[in-house]
Amino acid sequence: MAGLFWLIPLIPGASSLVLLLAGRRLGRSRVAALASGAVLASLLLSIAGLLALLGRGAEAAAPSKMLLPWIASGSFEASLAFRFDELAAVMSLVVTGVGFLIHVYSAGYMAGDEGYARYFAFLNLFTFFMLILVLASDIVLMFVGWEGVGLCSYLLIGFWFDRPAASKAGLKAFLVNRVGDAAFIVAILILLSTVGSAGLAAINAAPAAGLLSPGLVTLVAILFFVGATGKSAQIPLYVWLPDAMEGPTPVSALIHAATMVTAGVYMVCRLSGLYAASVAASSVVAWVGALTAVFAATMALVQNDIKRVLAYSTISQIGYMFLGCGVGAYAAGLFHLVTHAFFKSLLFLAAGSVIHALGGEQDMRRMGGLRKRLPVTFPVFLIGALAISGIPFLSGFFSKDAILTAAYAGGRYVLYGLGLAGAALTAFYMFRLIYLAFYGVARGTPEAERPIHESPRVMTAPLVVLAVFSALAGFVGLPAYFGRRADLFGRFLEGATAEAARHPAPSIEVVLAAAAVLSALLGLGLAFVFYRRSPDIPGRLTLRFPAVYRLLVGKYFVDEAYEAVVVRPLVRGSERIHERFDLAVIDGALDGSAAAAGLAGKGLNVLQSGLLRDYALAFLLGAVIFLGFLLI
Amino acid sequence: MIPPAAFFILAALLFVLGVVAFFVKKDLLTQFMAVEVMLNAGNLAFLALSRPAGRPDGQAVVLFVITVAAAEAVIGLAIIVLVFRQRKSIRTDDLKGLKG
Numbered sequence: 001m002a003g004l005f006w007l008i009p010l011i012p013g014a015s016s017l018v019l020l021l022a023g024r025r026l027g028r029s030r031v032a033a034l035a036s037g038a039v040l041a042s043l044l045l046s047i048a049g050l051l052a053l054l055g056r057g058a059e060a061a062a063p064s065k066m067l068l069p070w071i072a073s074g075s076f077e078a079s080l081a082f083r084f085d086e087l088a089a090v091m092s093l094v095v096t097g098v099g100f101l102i103h104v105y106s107a108g109y110m111a112g113d114e115g116y117a118r119y120f121a122f123l124n125l126f127t128f129f130m131l132i133l134v135l136a137s138d139i140v141l142m143f144v145g146w147e148g149v150g151l152c153s154y155l156l157i158g159f160w161f162d163r164p165a166a167s168k169a170g171l172k173a174f175l176v177n178r179v180g181d182a183a184f185i186v187a188i189l190i191l192l193s194t195v196g197s198a199g200l201a202a203i204n205a206a207p208a209a210g211l212l213s214p215g216l217v218t219l220v221a222i223l224f225f226v227g228a229t230g231k232s233a234q235i236p237l238y239v240w241l242p243d244a245m246e247g248p249t250p251v252s253a254l255i256h257a258a259t260m261v262t263a264g265v266y267m268v269c270r271l272s273g274l275y276a277a278s279v280a281a282s283s284v285v286a287w288v289g290a291l292t293a294v295f296a297a298t299m300a301l302v303q304n305d306i307k308r309v310l311a312y313s314t315i316s317q318i319g320y321m322f323l324g325c326g327v328g329a330y331a332a333g334l335f336h337l338v339t340h341a342f343f344k345s346l347l348f349l350a351a352g353s354v355i356h357a358l359g360g361e362q363d364m365r366r367m368g369g370l371r372k373r374l375p376v377t378f379p380v381f382l383i384g385a386l387a388i389s390g391i392p393f394l395s396g397f398f399s400k401d402a403i404l405t406a407a408y409a410g411g412r413y414v415l416y417g418l419g420l421a422g423a424a425l426t427a428f429y430m431f432r433l434i435y436l437a438f439y440g441v442a443r444g445t446p447e448a449e450r451p452i453h454e455s456p457r458v459m460t461a462p463l464v465v466l467a468v469f470s471a472l473a474g475f476v477g478l479p480a481y482f483g484r485r486a487d488l489f490g491r492f493l494e495g496a497t498a499e500a501a502r503h504p505a506p507s508i509e510v511v512l513a514a515a516a517v518l519s520a521l522l523g524l525g526l527a528f529v530f531y532r533r534s535p536d537i538p539g540r541l542t543l544r545f546p547a548v549y550r551l552l553v554g555k556y557f558v559d560e561a562y563e564a565v566v567v568r569p570l571v572r573g574s575e576r577i578h579e580r581f582d583l584a585v586i587d588g589a590l591d592g593s594a595a596a597a598g599l600a601g602k603g604l605n606v607l608q609s610g611l612l613r614d615y616a617l618a619f620l621l622g623a624v625i626f627l628g629f630l631l632i
Numbered sequence: 633m634i635p636p637a638a639f640f641i642l643a644a645l646l647f648v649l650g651v652v653a654f655f656v657k658k659d660l661l662t663q664f665m666a667v668e669v670m671l672n673a674g675n676l677a678f679l680a681l682s683r684p685a686g687r688p689d690g691q692a693v694v695l696f697v698i699t700v701a702a703a704e705a706v707i708g709l710a711i712i713v714l715v716f717r718q719r720k721s722i723r724t725d726d727l728k729g730l731k732g
Binding site for chain 1: 651654655660663724725727728729730731
């Protein structure tokens with residue numbers, strides 16, 4: 001079984017192909033069964049691979065499989081080859097596990113949709129590319145997955161392409177990602193020309209082997225990170241993600257939890273050899289991560305769309321992951337990635353369930369009082385919210401704490417403070433959402449209220465499973481005060497990354513954990529006061545600080561700034577070029593040559609009299625001249 | 633034995649006759665006959681050269697020319713008939729459809 005790990009990406013790929021070609025003829029139930037079954041098969045293979053990894057000897061190499069040589073040009077080689085090491089195992093479990101639940105949920109959520117087969121084909125394709133990215137053993141193949149994921153995000157965000165907002169959001173995601181990908185490509189090219197190999201192992205070993213000068217290491221690492229800011233929605237390229245909410249809700253869960261956005265974090269962990277070798281690049285990663293964590297959280301405070309709150313929350317949580325990677329705690333970053341995958345997909349799918357129940361309503365101002373009417377969705381949503389807020393002994397508590405502890409232990413007190421502030425903000429916006437949507441009185445119109453119902457079993461079952469994982473997943477990575485060997489997750493990943501996290505004394509760790517819990521409780525308490533006990537406070541604050549409120553609601557006007565600084569000059573410049581070059585030079589040359597041909601025709605026209613005699617005369621003269629040449 | 637030069641002179645005369653007739657006459661049928669005269673002038677020259685050279689090539693070419701001329705006559709006459717049906721005239725001065 002474990003030797004078949006190379007099938008993990010190929011099964012969803014094959015299924016996607018079948019669905020694309022013959023999906024319409026299969027019938028809905030078989031489409032859903034095939035798509036979910038393919039991901040389930042990959043999940044089982046991933047579990048088998050994980051067990052094999054756990055059982056192997058310490059010195060045995062991770063299994064790898066070369067399927068096909070792809071490019072071989074001089075010393076440069078890239079091939080279709082997979083590698084299943086600890087890092088890939090964790091990631092592929094997350095992708096297939098969460099992905100499978102999202103597939104099952106989608107079977108219910110998309111039940112009435114026209115493009116059922118197309119939807120599942122894209123979902124499978126997404127899983128396929130993500131797994132390629134995860135299992136690739138060289139950077140070129142990884143880039144294939146990286147780009148494929150971008151393509152699928154475009155296809156799925158713009159799934160309802162007849163809605164202008166959706167197709168625009170898909171395009172935005174694609175283009176913003178492209179900006180980051182350009183940096184990624186440059187980094188690959190630099191590596192190919194200096195290291196001379198595309199293999200991930202060779203790249204990670206390159207700084208130590210002296211193949212890369214320190215400056216070049218920093219440059220390459222930062223270029224890769226620019227790629228990651230695009231894919232993982234960090235400052236400055238995060239703008240696509242909130243708009244990506246235009247896609248179907250399970251897609252948001254897939255993009256936000258299991259696949260796409262975590263790709264950047266995974267890539268940084270994968271290339272940890274580079275980042276560990278460059279203090280400057282690591283600092284950039286940590287700072288961007290911490291700033292994004294706080295910045296995105298502040299924007300989540302005032303959003304009224306339930307999915308947008310979660311979108312900014314994702315950006316913020318990914319920021320934590322990068323903060324962890326940036327301070328050398330790759331295992332902690334990855335740990336948060338895993339727990340986040342559980343609770344964020346839970347939150348998204350539960351939000352989807354709410355939206356489904358309300359017949360498409362996403363505005364929290366028209367929700368309220370749903371606690372009693374959605375008896376499954378509410379408790380699982382609450383568990384997800386408690387987990388993401390870092391309430392003790394739920395998964396998010398352990399993973400966020402591991403990151404904050406590593407930041408503190410590394411002496412990065414400012415970063416630690418930012419992380420702590422972010423934790424309070426996280427608790428605040430999550431419980432604002434809970435109080436607005438589930439408590440209080442129903443604020444919807446009477447017609448919208450009547451048909452509210454809990455979602456079907458096929459949708460709630462995945463929610464319950466995810467809730468269990470959100471609650472318990474943290475226990476695989478216990479902090480040091482539970483015992484030195486309690487961190488199973490960290491020990492499993494030992495050697496897979498260039499882990500450089502320092503650990504403080506257990507007593508200090510307890511204090512840090514208490515501080516994190518206090519800040520979460522502070523946020524939670526504030527949310528309670530603002531949105532439950534005296535709901536008039538937010539309105540008064542808005543009146544008191546109109547500028548701050550406008551800034552937050554306007555999302556710091558980053559979109560507008562990009563529009564003015566990047567998009568509009570680009571469009572303007574393109575129009576100029578269109579006028580000055582396309583219309584004047586290219587079209588001019590074309591029209592000119594056509595006009596010249598026309599003029600020549602008109603000139604020669606005079607010779608054509610239409611009289612047989614004239615033609616014969618010309619013929620005769622020609623013959624005479626020809627003969628004359630022959631004779632003379 | 634008639635000297636070959638006599639044949640050439642006759643052939644040349646026939647050819648020039650054909651050319652002149654082609655340019656002087658104004659109806660398609662006569663001009664067509666002028667073309668036939670030119671063709672046969674060529675045939676005569678081939679035959680005249682073939683015998684003293686002692687090779688059969690010239691005669692073979694003549695056979696070909698006759699065959700081609702027969703085919704050409706069929707098509708040419710058919711065209712003339714059709715032109716006449718369409719235009720009620722075969723005067724070449726009336727047929728100016730190719731004027732640019």
